[in-house]
Amino acid sequence: MAKSHIELTINGKKVEALVEPRTLLxxxxxxxxxxxxxxxxxxxxxxxxxxxxxxxxxxxxxxxxAVQANGANITTIEGMANPDGTLSALQExxxxxxGLQCGFCTPGMILRAHRLLKENPxxxxxxxxxxxxxxxxxxxxxxxxVKAIQYAAAKINGTPFxxxxx
Amino acid sequence: MIPGTFDYHRPASVEDAVALLARLGxxxxxxxxxxxxxxxxxxxxxxxxxLVDLSGIGNLKGISVxxxxxxxxxxxxxxxxxxxxxLGRHIPIIAETSRLIADPQIRYKxxxxxxxxxxxxxxxxxxxxxxxxxxxxxxxxxxxxEIAARDFYQGAYFTALEHGEILTAVRIPIxxxxxxxxxxxxxRKVGDYATAAAAVVITMAGGKCTSASIGLTNVSExxxxxxxxxxxxxxxxxxxxxxxxxxxxxxxxxxxxSDMRGPAEYRTKMAGVMVRRALERAQSRAKG
Numbered sequence: 001m002a003k004s005h006i007e008l009t010i011n012g013k014k015v016e017a018l019v020e021p022r023t024l025l026x027x028x029x030x031x032x033x034x035x036x037x038x039x040x041x042x043x044x045x046x047x048x049x050x051x052x053x054x055x056x057x058x059x060x061x062x063x064x065x066a067v068q069a070n071g072a073n074i075t076t077i078e079g080m081a082n083p084d085g086t087l088s089a090l091q092e093x094x095x096x097x098x099g100l101q102c103g104f105c106t107p108g109m110i111l112r113a114h115r116l117l118k119e120n121p122x123x124x125x126x127x128x129x130x131x132x133x134x135x136x137x138x139x140x141x142x143x144x145x146v147k148a149i150q151y152a153a154a155k156i157n158g159t160p161f162x163x164x165x166x
Numbered sequence: 167m168i169p170g171t172f173d174y175h176r177p178a179s180v181e182d183a184v185a186l187l188a189r190l191g192x193x194x195x196x197x198x199x200x201x202x203x204x205x206x207x208x209x210x211x212x213x214x215x216x217l218v219d220l221s222g223i224g225n226l227k228g229i230s231v232x233x234x235x236x237x238x239x240x241x242x243x244x245x246x247x248x249x250x251x252x253l254g255r256h257i258p259i260i261a262e263t264s265r266l267i268a269d270p271q272i273r274y275k276x277x278x279x280x281x282x283x284x285x286x287x288x289x290x291x292x293x294x295x296x297x298x299x300x301x302x303x304x305x306x307x308x309x310x311x312e313i314a315a316r317d318f319y320q321g322a323y324f325t326a327l328e329h330g331e332i333l334t335a336v337r338i339p340i341x342x343x344x345x346x347x348x349x350x351x352x353x354r355k356v357g358d359y360a361t362a363a364a365a366v367v368i369t370m371a372g373g374k375c376t377s378a379s380i381g382l383t384n385v386s387e388x389x390x391x392x393x394x395x396x397x398x399x400x401x402x403x404x405x406x407x408x409x410x411x412x413x414x415x416x417x418x419x420x421x422x423x424s425d426m427r428g429p430a431e432y433r434t435k436m437a438g439v440m441v442r443r444a445l446e447r448a449q450s451r452a453k454g
Contacts, residue, residue: 001171021174021217022207043167045205046357048271057245057274063204064275067174068197068219112271133356134269 011079048135099148101139240279288359293381346452
């Protein structure tokens with residue numbers, strides 16, 4: 001089985017590689033590129049822990065072959081901080097609102113929320129909950145994840161963040 | 167879970183893809199969005215020796231209005247169906263249905279063509295295409311042909327598509343501008359296939375139903391077009407007795423499996439409930 005030559009951009013860096021066609025994007029990122037932020041959770045496309053940004057889409061990298069990402073522009077959690085190394089609005093939101101406990105789902109949550117806010121900069125709570133419907137968290141009960149995304153939206157939009165009453 | 171080995175092909179045209187499929191034979195599978203096929207490959211329920219990826223064929227993507235039809239390219243994603251202004255204006259039930267498929271990530275990659283052509287009775291688009299009277303354009307080694315959605319589905323994962331043929335586009339007649347519509351889907355959780363679902367498109371005039379079409383999802387080995395049920399509604403005011411009769415006629419053609427989504431009797435009843443709810447919502451949206 002012939003290997004395939006792929007060229008893609010990951011977190012702003014050009015990458016070239018020879019991959020077996022059956023190599024999944026999540027394995028390529030974690031094992032070939034040492035970018036272990038995206039996680040393998042369910043390995044069946046349900047949990048969203050492997051979510052990365054690919055050409056303005058949130059994709060489940062455990063359900064995508066690396067060859068399908070040939071020519072693509074990919075962002076992982078390792079590329080989410082601000083250029084000066086400080087936390088991006090979403091990362092800060094998850095920290096300030098306690099949007100994580102064990103943290104396993106967090107990279108996928110943040111990458112998914114990143115695309116959601118690009119498409120809908122001021123989402124309602126309902127839109128946030130539907131927007132992250134493909135990401136499972138087994139710790140938080142989602143309340144603080146929703147708040148974290150609301151915090152980030154407010155920060156990005158320069159509007160005051162008002163924590164909803166319990 | 168790691169799939170078996172395969173060779174990867176990314177043709178640039180439908181002609182090249184058809185030629186590849188003819189040369190590679192039964193060991194080759196088409197790859198569209200991959201979100202049905204790749205999970206099967208990871209569990210080794212599918213082990214194709216060749217994948218022919220259609221993503222490099224530019225003219226398989228897109229939505230266009232041509233006369234009194236909308237034409238949707240097979241590689242158009244669910245996300246693109248939801249975002250399309252043309253579809254929102256002319257056939258909004260397509261976006262309504264797309265929003266109920268899987269989850270946001272999967273809708274970015276999952277394709278319209280994959281959903282209709284895979285033959286999975288759990289997929290939502292096939293019953294909708296039967297409801298709307300969609301026509302599938304397919305291309306194979308002997309040229310192109312068209313197959314009505316209502317004649318396409320023959321069994322679970324068994325369709326009128328021959329090996330070596332590729333679904334390229336679907337033509338859908340634009341319903342009357344004053345039509346009412348609804349897709350009602352009962353599912354256990356986000357991302358699940360339907361326990362039962364119903365697509366309804368109706369037109370009304372002077373308080374009477376002038377046309378009706380009903381499709382049913384995941385309550386048989388194939389999607390179902392409930393033509394007898396719909397015929398019982400035409401000419402009525404959608405009064406309770408008429409709706410009851412149509413619901414009973416729709417339930418009568420279901421043959422669901424008993425599985426983790428519930429026993430067969432329950433799923434049949436839920437198909438009836440989905441028809442009833444979809445009719446109510448369609449009526450509230452119909453003008454005329």
